[in-house]
Amino acid sequence: MRSLLSPEGRSALAGLASARNPLFAFDFDGTLAPIVTRPDDAQIPLPVSRRLGALAARRMVAVVTGRSVADVNARLGFAPKYVVGNHGAEGVSSSQAEAWARTLDPLRSTLRAAKSQLSACGVRVEDKGLSIALHYRTAADEAVARAAIEAVLRGLADELTVVGGKCVVNVVVRAAPDKGDALLALASECGADTGLFLGDDDNDEPAFAKLPPHWVTVRMGPDFARSQAAFYLDGPSQMATLLQMLLDLHHPP
Ligand SMILES: [Mg+2]
Incomplete structure:
Protein backbone atom coordinates (compact mmCIF):
# COMPACT_ATOMS: atom_id res chain seq x y z
CA MET A 1 0.00 0.00 0.00
CA SER A 94 -34.10 4.97 5.42
CA SER A 95 -37.63 3.62 4.77
CA GLN A 96 -36.64 0.64 6.93
CA ALA A 97 -35.15 2.76 9.69
CA GLU A 98 -37.95 2.29 12.23
CA ALA A 99 -37.89 -1.49 11.83
CA TRP A 100 -34.09 -1.52 12.20
CA ALA A 101 -34.31 0.59 15.36
CA ARG A 102 -36.86 -1.84 16.86
CA THR A 103 -34.55 -4.80 16.11
CA LEU A 104 -32.27 -3.43 18.83
CA ASP A 105 -35.02 -3.40 21.51
CA PRO A 106 -34.24 -6.82 23.07
CA LEU A 107 -30.58 -5.77 23.38
CA ARG A 108 -31.67 -2.49 25.00
CA SER A 109 -33.44 -4.52 27.72
CA THR A 110 -30.39 -6.74 28.23
CA LEU A 111 -28.13 -3.69 28.54
CA ARG A 112 -30.48 -1.99 31.02
CA ALA A 113 -30.37 -5.11 33.20
CA ALA A 114 -26.55 -5.20 33.02
CA LYS A 115 -26.07 -1.45 33.47
CA SER A 116 -24.40 -1.41 36.89
CA GLN A 117 -22.18 -4.40 36.06
CA LEU A 118 -20.99 -2.72 32.82
CA SER A 119 -20.38 0.71 34.37
CA ALA A 120 -18.41 -0.92 37.22
CA CYS A 121 -16.00 -2.19 34.51
CA GLY A 122 -15.77 1.25 32.88
CA VAL A 123 -18.07 0.42 29.94
CA ARG A 124 -20.32 3.24 28.74
CA VAL A 125 -23.37 2.38 26.65
CA GLU A 126 -24.34 4.82 23.89
CA ASP A 127 -27.67 4.20 22.16
CA LYS A 128 -27.57 5.92 18.76
CA GLY A 129 -31.01 4.72 17.64
CA LEU A 130 -29.86 2.57 14.71
CA SER A 131 -26.81 1.14 16.47
CA ILE A 132 -25.52 0.79 20.03
CA ALA A 133 -21.92 1.51 21.00
CA LEU A 134 -20.22 0.02 24.06
CA HIS A 135 -17.25 2.29 24.81
CA TYR A 136 -14.34 1.21 27.04
CA ARG A 137 -11.65 3.85 26.35
CA THR A 138 -11.76 5.07 29.97
CA ALA A 139 -11.86 1.56 31.55
CA ALA A 140 -9.19 0.92 34.20
CA ASP A 141 -8.60 -2.56 32.73
CA GLU A 142 -9.46 -2.97 29.04
CA ALA A 143 -9.39 -6.79 29.19
CA VAL A 144 -11.95 -6.80 32.02
CA ALA A 145 -14.13 -4.32 30.13
CA ARG A 146 -13.96 -6.38 26.93
CA ALA A 147 -14.85 -9.55 28.85
CA ALA A 148 -17.88 -7.81 30.39
CA ILE A 149 -19.00 -6.68 26.91
CA GLU A 150 -18.51 -10.17 25.47
CA ALA A 151 -20.58 -11.66 28.33
CA VAL A 152 -23.47 -9.28 27.79
CA LEU A 153 -23.44 -9.80 23.98
CA ARG A 154 -23.34 -13.61 24.23
CA GLY A 155 -26.35 -15.01 22.37
CA LEU A 156 -26.83 -11.84 20.33
CA ALA A 157 -29.88 -12.14 18.03
CA ASP A 158 -29.13 -13.25 14.45
CA GLU A 159 -30.55 -9.96 13.14
CA LEU A 160 -27.73 -8.08 14.88
CA THR A 161 -23.98 -8.13 14.37
CA VAL A 162 -20.88 -6.63 15.94
CA VAL A 163 -18.41 -4.22 14.33
CA GLY A 164 -15.17 -3.64 16.20
CA GLY A 165 -13.50 -0.27 16.62
CA LYS A 166 -10.94 1.66 18.63
CA CYS A 167 -11.91 0.99 22.30
CA VAL A 168 -15.51 0.44 21.22
CA VAL A 169 -17.75 -2.48 20.29
CA ASN A 170 -20.62 -1.45 17.98
CA VAL A 171 -23.79 -3.49 17.63
CA VAL A 172 -25.46 -2.84 14.27
CA VAL A 173 -28.47 -4.28 12.43
CA ARG A 174 -27.30 -6.90 9.95
CA ALA A 175 -29.84 -5.86 7.28
CA ALA A 176 -28.93 -2.15 7.50
MG1 LIG B 1 -13.27 6.62 12.49
Missing part, protein backbone atom coordinates in the same frame (compact mmCIF):
# COMPACT_ATOMS: atom_id res chain seq x y z
CA ARG A 2 1.26 3.50 -0.87
CA SER A 3 1.04 6.84 0.84
CA LEU A 4 -1.57 9.19 -0.57
CA LEU A 5 1.21 11.79 -0.62
CA SER A 6 3.40 9.60 -2.92
CA PRO A 7 3.57 10.46 -6.65
CA GLU A 8 0.98 7.70 -7.35
CA GLY A 9 -1.36 9.15 -4.69
CA ARG A 10 -0.98 12.69 -6.00
CA SER A 11 -1.70 11.48 -9.51
CA ALA A 12 -4.88 9.70 -8.27
CA LEU A 13 -6.00 12.96 -6.59
CA ALA A 14 -5.29 14.92 -9.79
CA GLY A 15 -7.52 12.41 -11.61
CA LEU A 16 -10.35 13.28 -9.20
CA ALA A 17 -9.90 16.98 -9.86
CA SER A 18 -10.49 16.42 -13.58
CA ALA A 19 -13.46 14.05 -13.07
CA ARG A 20 -16.91 15.31 -14.04
CA ASN A 21 -18.69 14.81 -10.73
CA PRO A 22 -16.54 13.34 -7.94
CA LEU A 23 -17.79 12.76 -4.38
CA PHE A 24 -15.40 13.55 -1.51
CA ALA A 25 -16.36 11.45 1.52
CA PHE A 26 -14.79 11.44 4.97
CA ASP A 27 -15.18 9.47 8.18
CA PHE A 28 -15.25 11.66 11.32
CA ASP A 29 -13.45 10.19 14.39
CA GLY A 30 -9.81 9.39 13.69
CA THR A 31 -10.05 10.96 10.21
CA LEU A 32 -11.36 14.55 10.35
CA ALA A 33 -11.14 14.72 14.16
CA PRO A 34 -8.29 13.27 16.22
CA ILE A 35 -9.25 10.43 18.60
CA VAL A 36 -9.67 11.75 22.15
CA THR A 37 -10.18 10.04 25.50
CA ARG A 38 -13.86 11.02 25.74
CA PRO A 39 -15.73 10.73 22.39
CA ASP A 40 -17.92 13.65 23.53
CA ASP A 41 -14.86 15.92 23.36
CA ALA A 42 -14.00 15.14 19.69
CA GLN A 43 -13.61 18.24 17.50
CA ILE A 44 -12.40 19.04 13.98
CA PRO A 45 -9.33 21.29 14.09
CA LEU A 46 -10.16 24.74 12.67
CA PRO A 47 -7.69 24.51 9.70
CA VAL A 48 -9.45 21.27 8.68
CA SER A 49 -13.04 22.50 9.04
CA ARG A 50 -12.25 25.75 7.16
CA ARG A 51 -10.72 23.87 4.21
CA LEU A 52 -13.47 21.25 4.23
CA GLY A 53 -16.09 24.01 4.16
CA ALA A 54 -14.29 25.59 1.19
CA LEU A 55 -14.19 22.23 -0.63
CA ALA A 56 -17.90 21.67 0.14
CA ALA A 57 -18.69 25.03 -1.50
CA ARG A 58 -17.16 23.75 -4.77
CA ARG A 59 -17.63 19.98 -4.75
CA MET A 60 -19.93 17.31 -3.33
CA VAL A 61 -18.74 16.49 0.17
CA ALA A 62 -20.11 13.76 2.45
CA VAL A 63 -19.35 12.85 6.05
CA VAL A 64 -19.92 9.14 6.72
CA THR A 65 -19.61 8.28 10.41
CA GLY A 66 -20.50 5.81 13.14
CA ARG A 67 -22.01 8.68 15.14
CA SER A 68 -25.64 9.68 14.73
CA VAL A 69 -26.29 12.37 12.12
CA ALA A 70 -27.44 14.88 14.78
CA ASP A 71 -24.31 14.27 16.87
CA VAL A 72 -21.84 14.75 14.00
CA ASN A 73 -23.70 17.72 12.48
CA ALA A 74 -23.16 19.64 15.71
CA ARG A 75 -19.38 19.04 15.46
CA LEU A 76 -18.63 19.90 11.81
CA GLY A 77 -18.55 23.69 11.74
CA PHE A 78 -19.89 23.60 8.15
CA ALA A 79 -22.84 21.95 6.41
CA PRO A 80 -21.83 19.23 3.93
CA LYS A 81 -24.38 18.23 1.32
CA TYR A 82 -24.57 14.68 2.65
CA VAL A 83 -24.20 13.26 6.15
CA VAL A 84 -24.53 9.51 6.77
CA GLY A 85 -24.59 8.26 10.36
CA ASN A 86 -24.78 5.03 12.37
CA HIS A 87 -22.07 3.23 10.31
CA GLY A 88 -24.13 3.65 7.10
CA ALA A 89 -27.64 2.96 8.47
CA GLU A 90 -28.82 6.56 8.90
CA GLY A 91 -29.31 9.10 6.13
CA VAL A 92 -29.55 6.87 3.04
CA SER A 93 -32.61 4.83 1.93
CA PRO A 177 -26.41 -0.65 5.04
CA ASP A 178 -22.76 -0.50 6.06
CA LYS A 179 -20.54 2.41 4.99
CA GLY A 180 -19.82 0.70 1.65
CA ASP A 181 -23.51 0.20 0.84
CA ALA A 182 -24.26 3.77 1.94
CA LEU A 183 -21.52 5.28 -0.22
CA LEU A 184 -22.59 3.29 -3.30
CA ALA A 185 -26.21 4.45 -2.76
CA LEU A 186 -25.06 8.03 -2.26
CA ALA A 187 -22.89 7.97 -5.40
CA SER A 188 -25.83 6.68 -7.41
CA GLU A 189 -28.20 9.29 -5.90
CA CYS A 190 -25.92 12.23 -6.61
CA GLY A 191 -24.58 10.95 -9.93
CA ALA A 192 -20.94 10.74 -8.77
CA ASP A 193 -18.76 9.02 -11.37
CA THR A 194 -15.85 8.58 -8.96
CA GLY A 195 -14.71 9.76 -5.56
CA LEU A 196 -12.48 9.72 -2.53
CA PHE A 197 -13.14 8.05 0.81
CA LEU A 198 -10.96 8.24 3.92
CA GLY A 199 -11.49 6.29 7.13
CA ASP A 200 -9.46 4.96 10.03
CA ASP A 201 -11.33 1.98 11.49
CA ASP A 202 -12.88 -1.46 10.99
CA ASN A 203 -16.28 0.01 10.06
CA ASP A 204 -14.61 1.76 7.09
CA GLU A 205 -13.28 -1.48 5.58
CA PRO A 206 -16.60 -2.45 3.88
CA ALA A 207 -16.36 0.83 1.97
CA PHE A 208 -12.76 0.16 0.92
CA ALA A 209 -13.84 -3.32 -0.23
CA LYS A 210 -17.06 -2.35 -2.03
CA LEU A 211 -16.17 0.92 -3.80
CA PRO A 212 -15.13 0.49 -7.45
CA PRO A 213 -11.35 0.31 -8.00
CA HIS A 214 -11.15 3.71 -9.70
CA TRP A 215 -12.24 5.39 -6.44
CA VAL A 216 -9.40 6.69 -4.26
CA THR A 217 -9.63 4.86 -0.91
CA VAL A 218 -7.44 5.84 2.04
CA ARG A 219 -6.89 4.19 5.44
CA MET A 220 -5.80 6.66 8.11
CA GLY A 221 -3.31 5.70 10.81
CA PRO A 222 -0.98 2.84 11.67
CA ASP A 223 -3.36 -0.09 10.98
CA PHE A 224 -3.19 0.32 7.19
CA ALA A 225 -1.16 -2.86 6.58
CA ARG A 226 -4.26 -5.08 6.92
CA SER A 227 -6.58 -2.65 5.14
CA GLN A 228 -8.26 -3.05 1.76
CA ALA A 229 -7.77 0.65 0.98
CA ALA A 230 -5.49 1.60 -1.92
CA PHE A 231 -3.57 4.31 -0.03
CA TYR A 232 -2.76 5.40 3.52
CA LEU A 233 -2.16 8.60 5.45
CA ASP A 234 -0.45 8.75 8.85
CA GLY A 235 -3.48 10.27 10.58
CA PRO A 236 -5.71 13.30 11.12
CA SER A 237 -2.63 15.54 11.41
CA GLN A 238 -2.27 15.23 7.60
CA MET A 239 -5.89 16.21 6.84
CA ALA A 240 -5.27 19.96 6.50
CA THR A 241 -2.43 19.26 4.03
CA LEU A 242 -4.58 16.89 1.99
CA LEU A 243 -7.53 19.29 1.88
CA GLN A 244 -5.27 22.15 0.81
CA MET A 245 -3.95 19.93 -2.02
CA LEU A 246 -7.52 19.20 -3.12
CA LEU A 247 -8.41 22.90 -3.05
CA ASP A 248 -5.27 23.81 -5.04
CA LEU A 249 -6.10 21.11 -7.61
CA HIS A 250 -9.54 22.63 -8.13
CA HIS A 251 -8.32 26.21 -8.16
CA PRO A 252 -4.53 26.24 -8.74
CA PRO A 253 -2.82 28.96 -6.66
Whole structure:
Protein backbone atom coordinates (compact mmCIF):
# COMPACT_ATOMS: atom_id res chain seq x y z
CA MET A 1 0.00 0.00 0.00
CA ARG A 2 1.26 3.50 -0.87
CA SER A 3 1.04 6.84 0.84
CA LEU A 4 -1.57 9.19 -0.57
CA LEU A 5 1.21 11.79 -0.62
CA SER A 6 3.40 9.60 -2.92
CA PRO A 7 3.57 10.46 -6.65
CA GLU A 8 0.98 7.70 -7.35
CA GLY A 9 -1.36 9.15 -4.69
CA ARG A 10 -0.98 12.69 -6.00
CA SER A 11 -1.70 11.48 -9.51
CA ALA A 12 -4.88 9.70 -8.27
CA LEU A 13 -6.00 12.96 -6.59
CA ALA A 14 -5.29 14.92 -9.79
CA GLY A 15 -7.52 12.41 -11.61
CA LEU A 16 -10.35 13.28 -9.20
CA ALA A 17 -9.90 16.98 -9.86
CA SER A 18 -10.49 16.42 -13.58
CA ALA A 19 -13.46 14.05 -13.07
CA ARG A 20 -16.91 15.31 -14.04
CA ASN A 21 -18.69 14.81 -10.73
CA PRO A 22 -16.54 13.34 -7.94
CA LEU A 23 -17.79 12.76 -4.38
CA PHE A 24 -15.40 13.55 -1.51
CA ALA A 25 -16.36 11.45 1.52
CA PHE A 26 -14.79 11.44 4.97
CA ASP A 27 -15.18 9.47 8.18
CA PHE A 28 -15.25 11.66 11.32
CA ASP A 29 -13.45 10.19 14.39
CA GLY A 30 -9.81 9.39 13.69
CA THR A 31 -10.05 10.96 10.21
CA LEU A 32 -11.36 14.55 10.35
CA ALA A 33 -11.14 14.72 14.16
CA PRO A 34 -8.29 13.27 16.22
CA ILE A 35 -9.25 10.43 18.60
CA VAL A 36 -9.67 11.75 22.15
CA THR A 37 -10.18 10.04 25.50
CA ARG A 38 -13.86 11.02 25.74
CA PRO A 39 -15.73 10.73 22.39
CA ASP A 40 -17.92 13.65 23.53
CA ASP A 41 -14.86 15.92 23.36
CA ALA A 42 -14.00 15.14 19.69
CA GLN A 43 -13.61 18.24 17.50
CA ILE A 44 -12.40 19.04 13.98
CA PRO A 45 -9.33 21.29 14.09
CA LEU A 46 -10.16 24.74 12.67
CA PRO A 47 -7.69 24.51 9.70
CA VAL A 48 -9.45 21.27 8.68
CA SER A 49 -13.04 22.50 9.04
CA ARG A 50 -12.25 25.75 7.16
CA ARG A 51 -10.72 23.87 4.21
CA LEU A 52 -13.47 21.25 4.23
CA GLY A 53 -16.09 24.01 4.16
CA ALA A 54 -14.29 25.59 1.19
CA LEU A 55 -14.19 22.23 -0.63
CA ALA A 56 -17.90 21.67 0.14
CA ALA A 57 -18.69 25.03 -1.50
CA ARG A 58 -17.16 23.75 -4.77
CA ARG A 59 -17.63 19.98 -4.75
CA MET A 60 -19.93 17.31 -3.33
CA VAL A 61 -18.74 16.49 0.17
CA ALA A 62 -20.11 13.76 2.45
CA VAL A 63 -19.35 12.85 6.05
CA VAL A 64 -19.92 9.14 6.72
CA THR A 65 -19.61 8.28 10.41
CA GLY A 66 -20.50 5.81 13.14
CA ARG A 67 -22.01 8.68 15.14
CA SER A 68 -25.64 9.68 14.73
CA VAL A 69 -26.29 12.37 12.12
CA ALA A 70 -27.44 14.88 14.78
CA ASP A 71 -24.31 14.27 16.87
CA VAL A 72 -21.84 14.75 14.00
CA ASN A 73 -23.70 17.72 12.48
CA ALA A 74 -23.16 19.64 15.71
CA ARG A 75 -19.38 19.04 15.46
CA LEU A 76 -18.63 19.90 11.81
CA GLY A 77 -18.55 23.69 11.74
CA PHE A 78 -19.89 23.60 8.15
CA ALA A 79 -22.84 21.95 6.41
CA PRO A 80 -21.83 19.23 3.93
CA LYS A 81 -24.38 18.23 1.32
CA TYR A 82 -24.57 14.68 2.65
CA VAL A 83 -24.20 13.26 6.15
CA VAL A 84 -24.53 9.51 6.77
CA GLY A 85 -24.59 8.26 10.36
CA ASN A 86 -24.78 5.03 12.37
CA HIS A 87 -22.07 3.23 10.31
CA GLY A 88 -24.13 3.65 7.10
CA ALA A 89 -27.64 2.96 8.47
CA GLU A 90 -28.82 6.56 8.90
CA GLY A 91 -29.31 9.10 6.13
CA VAL A 92 -29.55 6.87 3.04
CA SER A 93 -32.61 4.83 1.93
CA SER A 94 -34.10 4.97 5.42
CA SER A 95 -37.63 3.62 4.77
CA GLN A 96 -36.64 0.64 6.93
CA ALA A 97 -35.15 2.76 9.69
CA GLU A 98 -37.95 2.29 12.23
CA ALA A 99 -37.89 -1.49 11.83
CA TRP A 100 -34.09 -1.52 12.20
CA ALA A 101 -34.31 0.59 15.36
CA ARG A 102 -36.86 -1.84 16.86
CA THR A 103 -34.55 -4.80 16.11
CA LEU A 104 -32.27 -3.43 18.83
CA ASP A 105 -35.02 -3.40 21.51
CA PRO A 106 -34.24 -6.82 23.07
CA LEU A 107 -30.58 -5.77 23.38
CA ARG A 108 -31.67 -2.49 25.00
CA SER A 109 -33.44 -4.52 27.72
CA THR A 110 -30.39 -6.74 28.23
CA LEU A 111 -28.13 -3.69 28.54
CA ARG A 112 -30.48 -1.99 31.02
CA ALA A 113 -30.37 -5.11 33.20
CA ALA A 114 -26.55 -5.20 33.02
CA LYS A 115 -26.07 -1.45 33.47
CA SER A 116 -24.40 -1.41 36.89
CA GLN A 117 -22.18 -4.40 36.06
CA LEU A 118 -20.99 -2.72 32.82
CA SER A 119 -20.38 0.71 34.37
CA ALA A 120 -18.41 -0.92 37.22
CA CYS A 121 -16.00 -2.19 34.51
CA GLY A 122 -15.77 1.25 32.88
CA VAL A 123 -18.07 0.42 29.94
CA ARG A 124 -20.32 3.24 28.74
CA VAL A 125 -23.37 2.38 26.65
CA GLU A 126 -24.34 4.82 23.89
CA ASP A 127 -27.67 4.20 22.16
CA LYS A 128 -27.57 5.92 18.76
CA GLY A 129 -31.01 4.72 17.64
CA LEU A 130 -29.86 2.57 14.71
CA SER A 131 -26.81 1.14 16.47
CA ILE A 132 -25.52 0.79 20.03
CA ALA A 133 -21.92 1.51 21.00
CA LEU A 134 -20.22 0.02 24.06
CA HIS A 135 -17.25 2.29 24.81
CA TYR A 136 -14.34 1.21 27.04
CA ARG A 137 -11.65 3.85 26.35
CA THR A 138 -11.76 5.07 29.97
CA ALA A 139 -11.86 1.56 31.55
CA ALA A 140 -9.19 0.92 34.20
CA ASP A 141 -8.60 -2.56 32.73
CA GLU A 142 -9.46 -2.97 29.04
CA ALA A 143 -9.39 -6.79 29.19
CA VAL A 144 -11.95 -6.80 32.02
CA ALA A 145 -14.13 -4.32 30.13
CA ARG A 146 -13.96 -6.38 26.93
CA ALA A 147 -14.85 -9.55 28.85
CA ALA A 148 -17.88 -7.81 30.39
CA ILE A 149 -19.00 -6.68 26.91
CA GLU A 150 -18.51 -10.17 25.47
CA ALA A 151 -20.58 -11.66 28.33
CA VAL A 152 -23.47 -9.28 27.79
CA LEU A 153 -23.44 -9.80 23.98
CA ARG A 154 -23.34 -13.61 24.23
CA GLY A 155 -26.35 -15.01 22.37
CA LEU A 156 -26.83 -11.84 20.33
CA ALA A 157 -29.88 -12.14 18.03
CA ASP A 158 -29.13 -13.25 14.45
CA GLU A 159 -30.55 -9.96 13.14
CA LEU A 160 -27.73 -8.08 14.88
CA THR A 161 -23.98 -8.13 14.37
CA VAL A 162 -20.88 -6.63 15.94
CA VAL A 163 -18.41 -4.22 14.33
CA GLY A 164 -15.17 -3.64 16.20
CA GLY A 165 -13.50 -0.27 16.62
CA LYS A 166 -10.94 1.66 18.63
CA CYS A 167 -11.91 0.99 22.30
CA VAL A 168 -15.51 0.44 21.22
CA VAL A 169 -17.75 -2.48 20.29
CA ASN A 170 -20.62 -1.45 17.98
CA VAL A 171 -23.79 -3.49 17.63
CA VAL A 172 -25.46 -2.84 14.27
CA VAL A 173 -28.47 -4.28 12.43
CA ARG A 174 -27.30 -6.90 9.95
CA ALA A 175 -29.84 -5.86 7.28
CA ALA A 176 -28.93 -2.15 7.50
CA PRO A 177 -26.41 -0.65 5.04
CA ASP A 178 -22.76 -0.50 6.06
CA LYS A 179 -20.54 2.41 4.99
CA GLY A 180 -19.82 0.70 1.65
CA ASP A 181 -23.51 0.20 0.84
CA ALA A 182 -24.26 3.77 1.94
CA LEU A 183 -21.52 5.28 -0.22
CA LEU A 184 -22.59 3.29 -3.30
CA ALA A 185 -26.21 4.45 -2.76
CA LEU A 186 -25.06 8.03 -2.26
CA ALA A 187 -22.89 7.97 -5.40
CA SER A 188 -25.83 6.68 -7.41
CA GLU A 189 -28.20 9.29 -5.90
CA CYS A 190 -25.92 12.23 -6.61
CA GLY A 191 -24.58 10.95 -9.93
CA ALA A 192 -20.94 10.74 -8.77
CA ASP A 193 -18.76 9.02 -11.37
CA THR A 194 -15.85 8.58 -8.96
CA GLY A 195 -14.71 9.76 -5.56
CA LEU A 196 -12.48 9.72 -2.53
CA PHE A 197 -13.14 8.05 0.81
CA LEU A 198 -10.96 8.24 3.92
CA GLY A 199 -11.49 6.29 7.13
CA ASP A 200 -9.46 4.96 10.03
CA ASP A 201 -11.33 1.98 11.49
CA ASP A 202 -12.88 -1.46 10.99
CA ASN A 203 -16.28 0.01 10.06
CA ASP A 204 -14.61 1.76 7.09
CA GLU A 205 -13.28 -1.48 5.58
CA PRO A 206 -16.60 -2.45 3.88
CA ALA A 207 -16.36 0.83 1.97
CA PHE A 208 -12.76 0.16 0.92
CA ALA A 209 -13.84 -3.32 -0.23
CA LYS A 210 -17.06 -2.35 -2.03
CA LEU A 211 -16.17 0.92 -3.80
CA PRO A 212 -15.13 0.49 -7.45
CA PRO A 213 -11.35 0.31 -8.00
CA HIS A 214 -11.15 3.71 -9.70
CA TRP A 215 -12.24 5.39 -6.44
CA VAL A 216 -9.40 6.69 -4.26
CA THR A 217 -9.63 4.86 -0.91
CA VAL A 218 -7.44 5.84 2.04
CA ARG A 219 -6.89 4.19 5.44
CA MET A 220 -5.80 6.66 8.11
CA GLY A 221 -3.31 5.70 10.81
CA PRO A 222 -0.98 2.84 11.67
CA ASP A 223 -3.36 -0.09 10.98
CA PHE A 224 -3.19 0.32 7.19
CA ALA A 225 -1.16 -2.86 6.58
CA ARG A 226 -4.26 -5.08 6.92
CA SER A 227 -6.58 -2.65 5.14
CA GLN A 228 -8.26 -3.05 1.76
CA ALA A 229 -7.77 0.65 0.98
CA ALA A 230 -5.49 1.60 -1.92
CA PHE A 231 -3.57 4.31 -0.03
CA TYR A 232 -2.76 5.40 3.52
CA LEU A 233 -2.16 8.60 5.45
CA ASP A 234 -0.45 8.75 8.85
CA GLY A 235 -3.48 10.27 10.58
CA PRO A 236 -5.71 13.30 11.12
CA SER A 237 -2.63 15.54 11.41
CA GLN A 238 -2.27 15.23 7.60
CA MET A 239 -5.89 16.21 6.84
CA ALA A 240 -5.27 19.96 6.50
CA THR A 241 -2.43 19.26 4.03
CA LEU A 242 -4.58 16.89 1.99
CA LEU A 243 -7.53 19.29 1.88
CA GLN A 244 -5.27 22.15 0.81
CA MET A 245 -3.95 19.93 -2.02
CA LEU A 246 -7.52 19.20 -3.12
CA LEU A 247 -8.41 22.90 -3.05
CA ASP A 248 -5.27 23.81 -5.04
CA LEU A 249 -6.10 21.11 -7.61
CA HIS A 250 -9.54 22.63 -8.13
CA HIS A 251 -8.32 26.21 -8.16
CA PRO A 252 -4.53 26.24 -8.74
CA PRO A 253 -2.82 28.96 -6.66
MG1 LIG B 1 -13.27 6.62 12.49
